[in-house]
Amino acid sequence: MRMRHVKPLPLPDNLIILGKPFRLRYLLMVSLMIVFCSILISYLPSPNIVPVHSKILTAQPSIIEKKSEIKYSESESQPVETISAEIEKIIETANGTPIVIPRAKPNEIRKHVTLAKGDTLSSFFTKQGLNTTHAYSVIKAFRKVYNPRDVKAGEPFKFDMIRSPIDGSLKLVSLEYSPSIVKTITITPDADGGYIATKDEKELIHKQMASIVNVENSLYGSAARAGLPDHVIMDLIYVYSWKVDFQRDIRSGDQIRVLYEAEYTEDDEPTNKYNILFASMSTKNQDIDIYRYTTKDGLVDFFLPDAKSVRQGLLRTPIEFGRVSSGYGLRKHPVLGYNKMHKGVDFAAPRGTKIFAAADGIVDKKYYSSSYGNYIRIRHTNGIKTAYAHMKGFAKSISLGDRVKQGSVIGYVGTTGRSTGPHLHYEVLKNGRQVNPRSVNLPTQNELKGEEKEQFMRQKSVYQSAFLNMADDLIKDYVAQSDE
DSSP states (O other), rough: OOOOOOOOOOOSSSSTTTTTEEEHHHHHHHHHHHHHHHHHHSSSSOOOOOOOOHHHHHOOGGGGGGGHHHHHHHSSSSOOHHHHHHHHHHHHHHHHOOOOOOOOTTEEEEEEEOOOOOOOOOHHHHHHHOOOOOOHHHHHHTTTTOOOOGOOOOOOEEEEEEEOOTTTEEEEEEEEEEESSSEEEEEOOOTTSSEEEEEEOOEEEEEEEEEEOOOOSSSHHHHHHTOOOHHHHHHHHHHHHTTTTTTTTTTTTTTTEEEEEEEEESSSEEEEEEEEEEEEEEOOEEEEEOOOOOESSSSSEEOOOTTTBBBBBOSSBBBBBBBEEEOEEEEEOOOSSSSEEESSEEOOOTTTTTTOOOSSEEEEEEETTTTTEEEEEEETTTTTEEEEEEEEEEEEOOOOOOOHHHHHHHEEEBBOOOOOOSSEEEEEEEEEEEEGGGGOOBSOOOOOHHHHHHHHHHHHHHHHHHHHEEEEEHHHHHHHHHHH
């Protein structure tokens, strides 16, 4: 079947308007676009925007009459500050709720900045925008109330400064530095163009507090749940280390009672300074009471009820934290793989844990070896020596021949030498031979006598009475909570 051939209509390519030819298809495309845009606009919602000032004037037509009262500056078309006050009143009356319009002060700058490590006060102040002359003047005033060398990296400063609209330089309005929660130093400009520093110190208040700790799983966890501050817990462990092996002597069901002194500022903020006054530890094997006392020589120590120092013999646990991972005796060596006599006690602890001198003495060896790693040996009285091995490093203050006090830090737990993990290997030598540390004691280092012993006994009674009075309240609170 043959298809019919339809000829297109003879439409002109150009349209002549006012004697000028226009392409017809272009005109058609433009017309279609205009129609499309018109339809689209007709469907859009009509904006109902009324200027804020129109609303204000509509709500309060009487304000129009005040137009003549509003002053304008002669050189600018903007109203001066009087119009801001009028607008505040208008907005408040129009909406029924007061609105505060903040007045921008772009030239005022406030900074809270900490001193970076390696910075001097001079470089620190210039980094904040003060010129060298002003920085020197600030330090000069600062030095009159506080030693700049005592400022430590990481401590905060508060700067209030203002920028000059003329040359853009910064001028200090106020500088505040608080080396502690008790002390605040403020520096402000004086009338002579320099600076003046003032120091404000809060009054300190001491409060006696008591706590009863029933040991459950661990001493530290139980004490923390009982509300004892960390500092008190650590001091308790440290003081009792002379008499108690915390790995073997402490069990669930034991109890610790403590009376301590806490320091607060005048606005009742704790300074985190605490002093144990009295403590009593009851275990299945023994009851140990200790009392804080300051001797006539100014030595602060803890004494047993018979006025003998608690610092008797060697520290049972010469480490801040740790557990006994290997005792004294025959064992299979973890590195060599065969049975070998272990002539010491191993305390497993995290790397960096503090290691203490077990008693007063003199450092007679300090070196590194392939087996012991970092090693220190201390010579005590009566032919007793103690040794500490596998340390991460030595305390900075420790040198060969130094005299050390019992409980002073001599090094830190590590895993140097022939070691499978971080721990302290602790040895006790008697007349040159390693012995079991639990079998060795040294004579009492301090004992109160005469008039000083009598004074201690009186103070002991005061501490006991204070604790008993507070313990009654603690027991009543415990019973009340149990009934609930």
